[in-house]
Amino acid sequence: MKSAALLLTLALGCNTICAQQKQFTIDEATLGMQTSLAAENIKQLSWIPGENTLAHIVKTNYGEAFISKSIPSQQVDTLLRLPAVNQSLFGKSALKAFPPLQWVDANTLYFEWQRRYFIASKQGKEWQAATWLTLPENAENASVEPNTKQLAYTHGNNLFLVNNLGKTIQVTKDLDGDIVNGQSVHRQEFGIDHGIFFSPKGNYLAFYRMDQRMVENYPLINWDDTPATVHYTKYPFAGRTSHEVTLGVYNPKTEQTTFLQTGEPKDHYLTCVTWSPDEKFIYVAILNREQNHLWLNQYDAQHGNFIKTLFEESDPKYVQPIHTLHFLPGKTDEFVWWSQRDGFMHLYRYDINGKLLNQITKGDWLVNEISGVNANKKTLYITSTKDSPMEKHLYAVNWENGKMERLDHDAGVHQISINSNGTYGIDNWSNGTIPRVIDVISTEKKWKQRLLTAANTLEGYQRPKIEDVTLKAEDNTPLYGKLIYPTNFDATKKYPVIVYLYNGPNVQLLSNSFPASGNLWYEYMAQRGYLVFSMDGRGSSNRGLRFEQATFRHLGTVEMADQMQGVNYLTSLPFVDVKRMGIHGWSYGGFMTTSFMLRKPDVFKVGVAGGPVMDWKMYEAMYTERYMDSPQENPHGYEEANLLDKTKDLKGKLLLIHGTMDSTVVWQHSIKFLKEAIKTRTQIDYFVYPGYEHNVRGYDRIHLMQKISDYFDLYLKSETAE
Template sequence: MKRNILLLALALGVHTIYAQQKRFSIDEAAIGLYANLAQENLAQLSWVPHETAFVHTVKVLDEDVLIRKHVPSLAVDTLLHLSDIQKLLGSDIRLNTFPEIHWLDKQTMYFEVQNRYFIAHQKATDWEVLPWHTLPENAANIVVDSVNKQLAYTQGNNLFLIDTNGKIQSLTQDANPDIVNGQSVHRQEFGIEKGIFFSPKGNYLAFYRMDQRMVESYPIVNWDNTPASVHGTKYPFAGRPSHEVSLGVYNPKNAKTVFLQTGEPKDHYLTCVTWSPDEKFIYVAILNREQNHLWLNQYDAENGFFIKTLFEEQDPKYVQPLHELHFLPHKDDQFVWWSQRDGFMHLYRYDRTGKQLNQITKGNWVVNEIIGESADKKTLYITGSKESPLEKHVYAVHWETGKMTRLDAKPGVHQAQVNTDGTHILDSWSDGTTPRTIDIYGTQKNWKRNLLTSKNPLSAYLRPKVENITLKADDGTPLFGKLIYPTNFNPSHKYPVIVYLYNGPNVQLLANSFPASGNLWYEYMAQRGYLVFTMDGRGSSNRGLKFEQATFRQLGSVEMEDQMQGVNYLKSLPYVDIDRMGIHGWSFGGFMTTSFMLRKPDIFKVGVAGGPVLDWRLYEVMYTERYMDTPAENPAGYEKANLLSKTALLKGKLLLIHGTSDSTVVWQHSIKFLKEAIKTRTQVDYFVYPGYEHNVRGYDRIHLMQKISDYFDLYLNPYAAQDINEKANAKLSY
């Protein structure tokens, strides 16, 4: 009897274990981390300006409520209910979650719902929400002046301002749509994210003016209309005419604009736009089109006159400015400059004459962000990769002595916010096995509390083993990779393998963050019997200038050599079926995927390339000329990387995927590839996503990932199609 009970208990236990080991559906693999498998979070988490208090939203009786917590007691105030906002909107707009809040000062915040702006003021005992401004339906590039409570925005190609009196001022009246005002320029390279710059006290507004009349127009087809319609986008191809940018300064009091005298040639790049704290000057980094010479210039904001060049930076390959000047608190005559001049992105302190006072940070690691400061302690709070390129940690650094102290305690990737006075930090972090954790602690490391420890949203799923791999490039450089094993792995079996890669500039795939795999689609494929391998080779980010510049003038070659180190490692494993190897990547990764399928056609049996660059002469000026020079200067490099001339070399199965409205890697790349494939009688598979730009986001991403998965199953692992995964899990509903 006891034996039967024990057997029954064991049976039930086994059943429970297997019942808990769910498999990912394709819906979950594609978007689950942003839907039902998202980690717990404290939404709207932010510091109240000039208070030792922070806010976030909570659910109270299924309603979003914005609360404030005071430090160190963590006593709670209720600020706003979602219903307070809903009353102002009426029944025509229904909100499910709290709109994103922005602080103007410690007693005032604002938020936006469908271009209707509302302002919330703190009264004696509660908060009052009032309508603020309603912008035109097509208003874009909206920037708020938190000092004088002005709003600037664009309509079409022109710029408008709602001033302190609520009056709308038209700053530009350019009838030609190819002259664009108030928008980001240079295709958002060089760290440029906006085109409107309010002065520190709100008395002036600087803005970009971009003349694109000389740039060729590229057709984008809208297939939803009958007949289909065409609109043109200005696309500056490498080696061809680029746009010309100037910087205007508008004075709302007299409605006058002056333009900075930034000189010739007009197709140089203007970036790092920074106001001086006293509003008298504007600093602009001028980068030549060759991108190997930078001048940090000072201009008079009143008349636009050039005053002086503070300093210059040069590099035989390229200089890549990415950050505005950071003026130090209570030090209007001192600022921090970001530079890679010693081989790694570090911080340098200057005075306003251009004299370098000291290098603040040093070492073979990268500063990622300046997140706060303390005037009293002469301290900057930063994040960086000092512990490992796979991690990001929080540090305090004295801006005069360079003395650094690490403030966080756990391995992983830390995203941190510092309060105005620099006394406390909100730290949201994770590592490969630890989901999101949010801590608050003092910058003196004398006090700490945990605010959130997220439950593991993946705990009920059958998870693969993830192994970190370190290989070496041919010059001895360490290369970090990751191998995801099939679930229920048996080392005596032979498995198909998928290599996922990007390996291009400004991107890093691998990090010690949750989940360890980095992508649930990898785990989905592991559940279907695949090994998945990914690695950041030379050319990718966060490893310093030498690591990135190794690919200069030869995109696709050094990267391929490094990825071959991964291939050779995989081939050395007894459980890898070298006859069933696949490769997949998007954008630069699509370029790399197609490069492998054509330039090393005996390695991979199957490739899936999404949004691929196939001829660098068809890509834009700013990015391409930085890494390849112009086609006239580097014809051999361009031709070596040109995949349109190599279609006849294809041996395996290749699926190309492209969005028909892609204005980043224009559709012509893959269309021309198909034309060349026809000429060489090369069979290529092809799928387009109508109306999509450079990637497929949202719910339709499920279709994309199913398409990619099915393609690998068809040619690498046909038995995976019989997997019970799709039958065992109902599709998500949204």
């Protein structure tokens, strides 16, 4: 008996030790946080419009059910059962799970499956599902108008409307495929993510029309066909001819389209498209090609006439409008405008005559989102970086006097959804050690209930020590970084280091969210004996305009100076092997990686650059000209950042990776780089992903991360690696 007890004790002890020593596989390190290691969540959690009632999906013994829960009473009701929906619509179990459910009002919702749209509505006390309509094959950009139950979509380059009687109307009839209607324009810069704009009551349909006939064709090769086939896309290079965009307004009653008179030059940018609540006007932010001057214009929606410019904004470097107007509830004459005019993204209240009524928020921090409103209290619910640029918190702010109050209490990054009454909110948050918590809170701070505390799916794995680091840029700006130690760290040893970076506009790598490392691949490499370091230098997002604009006209220069502060910090540590330092990044990070390997060739022994820009003259006009001006205006800046003429300076090992169908950073960047490397007899390692665009996603990403890991192992891990 004693022997059996001893064996049991040893077995239990071994299980505990073994569990603590569990290593991440490359599959888990790459896709685990989205699959097997994902934190528990509440599926399709939402507010029912106009009610203090939540809705979400639960699993039952009979399949999924869509339920409601009244707040604060907690009364639960079942709205839809998946088996019943399947039976009424398909006569069989076609749906294995509910598709995304979209609310129309408290008694109606809709969903889409395989190009078919279905409506579920409350009939008495029961909910019934019925077929609505079917879209043709290859239909894209579907947009539903819930009030009138209309749907617009694009097919090819034209726009179609299915009216509330089920009749399909072809709104545009452009025969030239280079004229595109109803799609995103300006290569999805300026916050643009769609091209169809129903009016608030559904009586009109506005849409982008983009004429690309004057833009150069760019070939993308499909290597799956034999022989390979060519698809041409329109690519407006920096400093070269760009497309021309207008905004049409279609009236379903008259079946006529009117175009807004947005004026010239025709290659300006149209964004922040907003209908007035009464449907009489459309507001458009017009940004000049130089991107340093903006006009907020009002147009007559019926006739397309220009009415007036409400106000203008300008900046010596650039203006970047990315938010539509937010009309205040119950008002047709007051709205909230987002602006960085004082150096940080803040909210301003205007009337429709262009009079500034007040600045709602101010300070050396920025507003991230408007999450909801409370009309009775004249309150906006916003998330902001007021407490820390590494976190995001919920605030209530009065839109007349600017009085603010924080509504959450826990450190971390908070994702917020406020109900339509502005009385309750869903607070979905995490921090470095907490995977996910979902709370329902009263906006008056009088009531709170926890809906979910997710278990830590990473327990049992060998996790590295993670240390927050704050350094200083040359101008004393704080720079936030993270140092990830090797597991089983021994301070008497010297370790190789991998620096992962992006350091480009509109991206922030580091935040106080789960996991604290920011990426399980970092932890995978730490388990393999590496130090991993990452830092957001000047030029990256969420720190204000001065921080971002420090790189203006000289991309890659200030960023390298900041990253060198990180390098100097690393080399000051006694356990860092300065002869075994590596660097890795993708896209802008690929540009930065290659820049370091060529412009500071003595710093890093090994670099892996994915989808890198090699010559900014070959990148798109909208992005590049904002941060660099045009090549004609800034030849020195472009030449300084050009990597094609610097291949001879490479000393370390460099692996370039590119997708063959990349229409963002076109494949020609790395092809031209290879050609220059051949001229200078410089040896480069190279790998392509056939058929992939700018990123390698899905299961094939495991292959990518294995290749990157193996490359560092081959040339960096061993002290004798050559």
